Every structure is written in C-alpha cells, then in structure tokens.
Amino acid sequence: MIKNQWYAVLPSKAVRQNRIVAAKRLNLELAFFRTESGALGCVADQCTHRGAALSKGVVKGECISCPFHALEFDATGACRFIPANGKASTQNIERYNVKHYPVREAHGIIYLWYGEEGKEIEELPFFPDELDESYAFSELEDHWNSHYSRCIENQLDVVHVPIVHYNTIGRGNKTLVNGPRVEYTDGVILTSANNETDQGQKPKPPAQCVIKPTYLKFRFPNIWLNHISDRVKVMIYFAPVDEENTVLYIRFYSKATGMRWLNQIIAQIGKPMNKVIERQDKRVVITQKPKVSSFRSGEKLLTGDGPILMYRKIRDEYQTKSAE
Template identity: 45%
Template sequence: MVRVIYNQWYVVLDSKEIKREKITAVKRLNKDLLFWRDNSNQIHCIERTCAHRGADLALGKIVNDHVQCPFHGIEYDGSGKAVLIPSIGKNGVIRSNFKVKSYHVDEKGDFVFMWFGEERKDLPEIKWLEGIDETFNYSSLADIWPVHYSRSIENQLDVSHLPFVHYNTIGRGGRTLVNGPIVEYKDGIMNVWVNNVSDNGQRPLKPEEVKKENCIGRLQFIFPNYWQNIINKDLRVVAAFVPIDDSNTIIYLRFYQRFLKVPFIRNFVTKISMPFNKKVLNQDKRVVITQKPIKSELRMNENLYQGDLPIIVYRRVREELKKSAKGVSE
C-alpha cells in the first residue's frame, strides 16, 4: 500500500509513452497497470491481473481495441469488463465477476492523468500550470529516484539549498540568506515567491516584509504531484513527481521556452539544454536519496526554520487533503 492523497488527478505518464494499439505496462501508486490507446486515440487504463486465472495481461495484445489475455484469449474493454471468453463462444453469457479494475484517465499538457479515488460521474477538472500553453516548446527526460514522492516534491519547494547543492550550476552567487519566502495556497495550488540574497549580516526579512515584485522567480505546485519553476514569462522548468510505490518515484522533467521562434533553432536549444537540467537534477538526487526517513510526514524529528515555510505549508495541506479523503489508497 502506498500512502497518497486520495481523490486526486495524478500525473502518471508522459503522453508519448502510450502508443496506439500497443500495451504500456507500468507500476504507479503501487498498482500494476496497463495503458493503451484505441483507434480513436482515447487512452484506457486497467489493472493487469486477469480475472480468470491471474495471468499478467501485459503479456497480451490489443485486439479490436480490447486487451486480449495471453493465456486463454479473454478480451477486456476499457472499463475492465470481459467482453469475450473464447471457450464459451461469441454468444456466451459472461458473468459480471469477469472484470478487472479500471481507472479514469485523461490527457493535459502532454501528460497522462489518472483519477485515483472514488468512482464518481462528476470528476473535477484537471488543473494546469499557469501560463504554459501551445506557444511553448519543450524537451524532456525521466529519472527514477529511490524515495517516496513526497521527498522529491519537498526538494523542489526547498528555497535554501541552492547555494550548497547547486553551487556550480543554478546556485552560483552565494545567495544564502532567505528573505521570506512568500507562500500562498488556494484550491489545490501553492505559489512560492523567492527572495534569496547575499548575507551581509542583516536579518532575513519576514514573509510579510517581502514584496512580490522584488522576488526573482516563482515556484508553483499543483497538488498532488506536479510543479513548475517560473523563471520568466518565456522560460519554465516543469516536473511531475510520479509515485511508483512507497520507495520509488519517477520524475518527469521538462524545459519549456518560447523566446526563440524559428522551429529548428527552438527545438535545438531545448534539446541541448537537457544535459544541464539533468546535471541539476542529479545534484538534487545525490542528497535527497540520503534523507531519512524515506518519506516525509507532517510531524517528524526535524528542526525547521523560516526558510522551510514552503515545506511546512506543503505538509499541512497534504495532511488536510489526506484526512478529507480518508487518507490512504485502497
């Protein structure tokens, strides 16, 4: 069982990972899942264990937009219902217990979102990252971290580690003193305004003393698991922190830009930027995988300070959302 916020839309895959009429088998939120696109390009998701005799449906194939079990040819539709059992004939009556669990899925921003929660007809709308639209182009990479997804999220909300973890990349300049930061949360979206400066012996400004217009950059996190660094209106770094299980997370990292307009040049620039972004991510990974315990909670044996306000707010909101949705997965 993986402890997550229930009744949420989770980013689970990059859209390009799911091909038409092909099976994509992954573990997400500690569930063995199977995804595929049908002929109308709609994505479906079901669990992988056949309801007949427990074979792995991921070893099967797509037949007439259905998943065909590799063992006895039973076909399942996108709702997880068996629609054909060859051994009883095309007109055979299929009992209702020949069904595997299915999940609602949708696409937004070239990510695949999966609803992990109670079955309902009126699913909430998927929220998207502010300002990112089709005028941007991006390059991407994926990396697996042996940590609970909460740890990887908190790392990207941590505003005081940059001069130390990223001393020779994005943390150059020695801005070790953290003013604020300003943290605002509303309706599942958290924004953090950053104002880090050189330490000349002054005291850090409190959040209410910091002006947003004096901040360099803004972090935006949308619960439960995706984030962006708003460097400026034309430059963004985006990450989705996707739970595999309680001990492993896959991070989808993207670099977005729109300051270059010529297609070939803009694609080239985003592509060559990824080794640098990979280096930055690996600097984070080197430290985060050493943190104990492997996942974070609202209250732990830690000593926090003013600069940790984004992490404190994240933990509080996460705990509130877990409680409001009865806290854990199935």
C-alpha cells in the same frame, strides 16, 4: 497518497497505438493501453481468470487480450470474450471484468484518477496561465528511490539551492535565506527564493519579502512549475510509484524566439543542464529518512523552510479530508 485527485502519471507518448504498457503507479500494478482507434485505457495488470499480467498480452481492436487464455477486456475493464467458452456463450461474462481506472489526457500527459469512481473532478491539474501551445518543450525522465512527497519538497526548498547547486543554479554563495514569502490558494502554493550573500545582516522575515517574477508554483497533487521568465519555464510532474519510488518527468519549456523550430532546439539544449541539476538533487534526496514526509514528522524546520511547511500542512489537510 491523497485520494480523489487526478495524478499526472505518464507521458502520452509512452503509450502508443496498439500497445500495452505496464507501469506501477500509486502503489498499483497497472496496464495502460491504446486501442486501434486511439482510445486510452487503464486496468489492473492482473487477469481475473488466473492472474496473468495483462500487459504481456496484445491489443485486439478496442480490447486487450490476455496472454494466457486470451480473455478479452475493453477500455472500461469489461470482459468481452472468452475463447474457451465460444462466441455463443456470454452468460455471466461480467464476472470476469477487471478493475479499471479512469484516465484522461491533456498537454501530452496521462492523468489517472485515484479515488472513488464517479467523483472525478472536471479540471485536470496544469498551469494554463503560464503554459500554452505556443511553447516548445523537451522532456527528461528519471527514477528516484524517494517518496514523491520528498521530491516535491525538494522543488520547494530555497535553502538547499546555494549548497546542493553551488556550481550551477546556486552559484554566488547566497546562503542567507530571506523569507521566503509563501502564499496558498485553491490547491496552489506560490513562493520565490530571495537569498543573499551573508554579510552579517539578519535575514528578512517572510512578511517583509515579496513574490518575485522568478517564482515557484506547486499544484496539488503532483505538478510543479519554475517560472524563470515569461518565455522560459521548467515544469515537473512527479509520478508516484509506491511509498519509496517516484518517476520525475522534467520539462523545459521555451518560446525564447518567435520561431517554433528554434524554440524546439533551445528546449533540447536545456535538457542536459536540467539533468545536471536534477542529479545534484537526486544524490541527496534519495538519502532522506523517513522516506515519506509528514506534517507531524518532528523534523526541525528552519524559517526558510516555509514553503515545505506549507506543503506538509496542506497535504495533511487533503489527506484528512479524503479519509473522511
């Protein structure tokens, strides 16, 4: 995992008011909760008293209460009340504080800060140039037994499209991979497929290819966009669970018409198709070994794997930097 980044980890709607949700993310067992006032909190899902899972407790006003002996913790993880000691005893209560994790919300997504507290970046990763409130979207969720690096690479893989998706988005047997051209600026990888039917011609080198209007964009650390047209887009956030598991949240965005209700229907119609495509990918990606991809893995990449190589290189740079 790359440190000191905001990771998109859960849909906002997964954590309802007065509810606590257990979720493993970034190798951490976490309890996400929304208090009575609607404030979002995230703490380690392990009580400091005797280790019970706080996610099995309940929300009490602006705190959560442990299911075992009812110690109460607020959204910053601070211990506020120990029933066994009584209301009058607050001495050294901070000794029971649980580890808390900064969380923020935008675009219906919960972002978790993974790294040093106090070093939070202001901006949350998203695609403000491509997606705004005028779009309607549907969201599909699926669990893959793969590390998130492999899931992301799959979405940057223009070589697999005519093979894995031969009867869906890769129809037409365009197996010859020109380029592709790959650009990188400020945490964003940009590329587009430029495949052709193999009629004996040589593939064009990346320098002779352009970024097409139908492009792919990846923003570190874990969100991706397929710009299908100015009115239709697919966005995925890859929530890292641990070294071998990822939850994918796939959104189909539409503003194909001027009517929001109709766009909503179109977004819903796009969902089953996305599911078919996603299952085609999943079947293969979960078999990849080793589970975690790496810049120094020794895998024998093709010229067409340029976007994957770029992802590995930049990820490696981020990792080196965050380890310093």
